[in-house]
Amino acid sequence: MTLQQRIERERLHGKVIIDTEEDNWGWNKPAGKIRWQRRLNYLSQALEDKHGTVLEIGAGSGTFTVALAEIFSSLTAIDICADLLEIARSKQPSVNLLCMDAHNLTFPNDQFEAIIGCSVLHHLDWDLALQGFFEKLKPGGVIRFSEPNLLNPQIFVQKNVPFVKRYVGDSPDEYAFTVWQIERSLKKAGFSQIKVVPYEFLHPSTPPKFIDTLIKVEKLLSKTWLKHFGGSLMIEAMKPADR
Numbered sequence: 001m002t003l004q005q006r007i008e009r010e011r012l013h014g015k016v017i018i019d020t021e022e023d024n025w026g027w028n029k030p031a032g033k034i035r036w037q038r039r040l041n042y043l044s045q046a047l048e049d050k051h052g053t054v055l056e057i058g059a060g061s062g063t064f065t066v067a068l069a070e071i072f073s074s075l076t077a078i079d080i081c082a083d084l085l086e087i088a089r090s091k092q093p094s095v096n097l098l099c100m101d102a103h104n105l106t107f108p109n110d111q112f113e114a115i116i117g118c119s120v121l122h123h124l125d126w127d128l129a130l131q132g133f134f135e136k137l138k139p140g141g142v143i144r145f146s147e148p149n150l151l152n153p154q155i156f157v158q159k160n161v162p163f164v165k166r167y168v169g170d171s172p173d174e175y176a177f178t179v180w181q182i183e184r185s186l187k188k189a190g191f192s193q194i195k196v197v198p199y200e201f202l203h204p205s206t207p208p209k210f211i212d213t214l215i216k217v218e219k220l221l222s223k224t225w226l227k228h229f230g231g232s233l234m235i236e237a238m239k240p241a242d243r
Contacts, residue, residue, distance in 0.1 A: 003125060006173050007080060007101055010123055013171035014081025017060065024169040025119075026204025027063065031211050035204060039146045040064060042234055043116045044071045046144040048108055052113035055136070057102050057129075057145075058120030062088030062095075068116075069095045076112075078102065103128050109135045115143045121235070122147050123174045126182070130189040140241040143191070144234075149198050152231045155181040179228070191237035198230035 026032035039142045043064065047054065051073050059065045059077035060086045069075050069092050078100040079085050100106060102124055111208045115133045133143055158164055159176050179184075179196045186194045201218050202211070221227055 003103060003128070003159050007103070011080050013081070014084045016169060016171075017081075018047075018083060020134070020169055022061065022063065023163070029204050030208045031202050031206035032204035034211065034215075035200065035202060036063075038200070039118045040067050042146055043068065045145055046114040046142055046236075047072070049113070053111060053138075055105075055107070055112045055115045057115060057133075057178035058123070058131075059088050059097060060084045062091045064118055065095055065097070066092045076107075078105075098198065103132060105132050105136050107136050110138045111136055113138055113141045115141070116145065118146045119148065121145050121182075122176050123171060126177070127185050127188065130185055130191070133188045134191060134239055137239040139239055139243050141239045142236065143238075144236050146181070147233050147235060148176040149230055149233045150178050150181075151156050151198070151229050152228065154203075155231060174211065177233075179233065182233065186235075188239045190239070192240050193236075193238040195234075195236045197234045198228050198232070199234055200230050200232045203231070 027036045050071055053074045054068070054072045054076070056065055056075060056077040059079045060081075065075075065077045065088050067129045069174055076096040076098065077088070078098045080099065080101055085099055088095070089097050099233070115135060115137060121129065131199070137143070148159075150159065155176050158168055158170065159174070179198065183194055183196055201221060201224070202214055206214055
């Protein structure tokens with residue numbers, strides 16, 4: 001399968017997201033709202049200067065874009081699916097939303113101070129995409145992504161068992177990675193100050209009465225080796241200032 005075929009399959013998957021109204025991600029559930037806020041906090045802290053130039057990869061229907069636009073005054077957001085971007089545009093007309101392939105960014109080099117995204121790298125040929133992100137970042141610029149952790153048992157099954165993958169609404173080509181896989185890819189692309197941290201055992205379907213207890217359990221697990229099996233990875237890296 002060629003890269004272009006993969007891109008087209010991801011574009012078509014955008015229609016699946018629209019049809020399901022993102023229900024498979026559970027953002028509107030009580031636990032899902034907490035998970036959403038965690039990711040927004042992480043992405044929004046990529047830059048101290050909220051007037052810096054920021055690129056969001058995988059804007060989709062604006063799940064995070066709307067809130068990010070209220071934080072960053074110079075936000076550009078891209079997605080491969082024009083239909084999803086129309087929904088995002090209806091929510092936040094002022095954002096610079098562009099239909100663009102994340103593997104082939106058409107911006108000038110050294111343009112952005114931060115490139116961010118949630119659950120998008122694992123849809124891409126991430127080695128190729130990271131090379132492009134590196135080129136478009138200003139020296140000293142940062143990337144931040146929140147992505148699924150392949151070591152998490154649920155994620156491992158979801159990404160490797162075809163009928164489960166279809167049932168939960170994954171796109172055909174998306175996968176996930178481990179800490180050391182993405183660290184290796186970041187180093188290969190030229191990034192430094194790499195920090196990849198597993199986190200989160202709070203499932204979006206957690207009943208409200210158990211949420212507080214599970215959050216306490218999360219804090220305990222984060223201090224043990226079991227943290228490596230958290231459902232997600234916080235990924236941060238910098239383009240060296242001398243590049």
